[in-house]
Amino acid sequence: MNKLIKISFLLDGRMFSVETKSDRRLLDILREDAGITGVREGCGEGECGACSIFFNGRLANSCCIPAIAAEGAEIDTIDGFSKTEEYSIISQAFADAGAVQCGFCTPGFIMASAALLRENPRPTDNEIKIGLSGNLCRCTGYTMIIEAVRLASGRMARNV
Amino acid sequence: MSDKLFSAGTLLPATIEEASSLIMQGFFPVGGGTDIMVRNHAMKKTGGRVKSPLFSCRRIEETTGIHTNGNILSIGSSCTLSSIIESSLCPAILAESLLSIASPGIRNIATLAGNICNASPAADSLPVLYILDAMIETAGSSGRRSIPVKEFITAPGTTSLKDDEIVVSVSFDSSICHDDAFRWYFRKVGTRAANALSKLSIAACTLVDNGIYSNFRLAVGACAPAVVRLSEAEDEINGKALDKGSELAERVIPVYTKALNPIDDQRSTSDYRRNTALKLIANLLSEGF
Numbered sequence: 546m547n548k549l550i551k552i553s554f555l556l557d558g559r560m561f562s563v564e565t566k567s568d569r570r571l572l573d574i575l576r577e578d579a580g581i582t583g584v585r586e587g588c589g590e591g592e593c594g595a596c597s598i599f600f601n602g603r604l605a606n607s608c609c610i611p612a613i614a615a616e617g618a619e620i621d622t623i624d625g626f627s628k629t630e631e632y633s634i635i636s637q638a639f640a641d642a643g644a645v646q647c648g649f650c651t652p653g654f655i656m657a658s659a660a661l662l663r664e665n666p667r668p669t670d671n672e673i674k675i676g677l678s679g680n681l682c683r684c685t686g687y688t689m690i691i692e693a694v695r696l697a698s699g700r701m702a703r704n705v
Numbered sequence: 706m707s708d709k710l711f712s713a714g715t716l717l718p719a720t721i722e723e724a725s726s727l728i729m730q731g732f733f734p735v736g737g738g739t740d741i742m743v744r745n746h747a748m749k750k751t752g753g754r755v756k757s758p759l760f761s762c763r764r765i766e767e768t769t770g771i772h773t774n775g776n777i778l779s780i781g782s783s784c785t786l787s788s789i790i791e792s793s794l795c796p797a798i799l800a801e802s803l804l805s806i807a808s809p810g811i812r813n814i815a816t817l818a819g820n821i822c823n824a825s826p827a828a829d830s831l832p833v834l835y836i837l838d839a840m841i842e843t844a845g846s847s848g849r850r851s852i853p854v855k856e857f858i859t860a861p862g863t864t865s866l867k868d869d870e871i872v873v874s875v876s877f878d879s880s881i882c883h884d885d886a887f888r889w890y891f892r893k894v895g896t897r898a899a900n901a902l903s904k905l906s907i908a909a910c911t912l913v914d915n916g917i918y919s920n921f922r923l924a925v926g927a928c929a930p931a932v933v934r935l936s937e938a939e940d941e942i943n944g945k946a947l948d949k950g951s952e953l954a955e956r957v958i959p960v961y962t963k964a965l966n967p968i969d970d971q972r973s974t975s976d977y978r979r980n981t982a983l984k985l986i987a988n989l990l991s992e993g994f
Binding site for chain 1: 710711712713714715716717732735737738739741742743745746747755756757758759760761763787807808809810811813814815898899900
């Protein structure tokens with residue numbers, strides 16, 4: 546019953562294939578098979594958002610996605626995203642706002658911030674809180690992270 | 706069975722027949738799979754029973770999309786919570802309850818059908834589906850069934866889904882939600898706004914014509930083994946004036962008190978759940994929506 550399946554998906558713009566079990570976590574495939582360790586495992590329960598990725602363009606917790614769901618999907622991780630202009634603006638805003646301390650949660654927060662700003666380029670503070678509600682930070686608290694998203698939002702608007 | 710390579714396509718069936726056949730071979734169907742993945746991960750640590758292997762129903766055409774047929778709104782079982790929330794066809798009361806589930810990254814993957822099939826007494830979509838008299842459409846090798854949600858869920862964690870069946874869609878008459886006289890209420894009480902399972906939840910809706918209640922419906926989640934909806938209390942309210950809310954509350958609160966039978970668990974206590982649910986109901990009636 547535990548047959549392997551061959552799963553293929555677009556990973557950071559390139560085709561990626563792996564032989565794995567249908568219920569393996571996408572998070573484990575990304576970290577162990579693709580070697581993308583910027584996708585973090587925090588809680589493993591869908592609560593902390595450290596494993597956030599874009600799944601077909603939408604924010605998703607990779608610890609909650611079974612391998613079979615990834616077949617044919619378009620998956621973008623912090624690895625691919627870090628080569629974009631969007632990333633430069635958001636990561637600089639995080640640095641400037643002092644929104645990074647230990648950094649463990651930061652890739653997830655950056656992905657969630659990017660997903661929010663794509664859908665809502667000028668979010669209110671409350672909308673930022675909702676957009677980042679699936680991500681936990683245990684170092685900085687959230688004030689500086691919210692400030693970082695505000696900063697990034699303003700800088701993106703000026704860049705257009 | 707051999708460990709030879711399976712094609713992913715085999716586990717992405719396009720028809721109900723193929724899905725039934727996979728279930729009979731021991732595969733578990735998933736919508737988004739978010740809850741099974743968390744449970745499986747926990748089970749692997751404790752040595753409990755893991756649901757594996759999995760297959761996805763998302764390529765079965767009739768499980769996709771949100772459609773209307775006359776007044777009936779039908780939501781495919783592969784539709785994510787986000788896609789339902791974002792649909793212009795989704796009534797605001799349902800959108801509100803779905804927005805209270807988990808967080809954006811989970812709502813982009815998880816499905817309404819998954820929330821129903823988990824059959825948790827604390828599932829946030831259920832009170833709304835109960836008051837909308839939702840039907841669960843299933844299909845399997847023995848044919849198709851259309852089951853009222855309250856009959857579909859038979860006990861905590863248990864449904865009447867047969868072994869070879871999958872949920873195809875969830876449907877309900879949404880015309881009441883578009884009536885100018887329609888009013889609704891949804892309130893989830895949890896530890897925090899995101900990623901918290903409910904301590905309790907309440908959904909209610911009604912038509913108010915010339916200050917008079919009709920079609921009043923109210924359901925309480927996480928306060929008994931199943932969602933509580935009481936026709937006795939609803940009958941008491943229908944036909945009465947909205948501005949007599951305090952008197953109505955006095956009359957129906959004892960009815961709800963008798964029916965609520967919450968448990969103590971890690972999220973809350975029985976007393977807190979019962980008291981808060983009753984106060985929210987009394988408040989809703991006194992304030993008159």
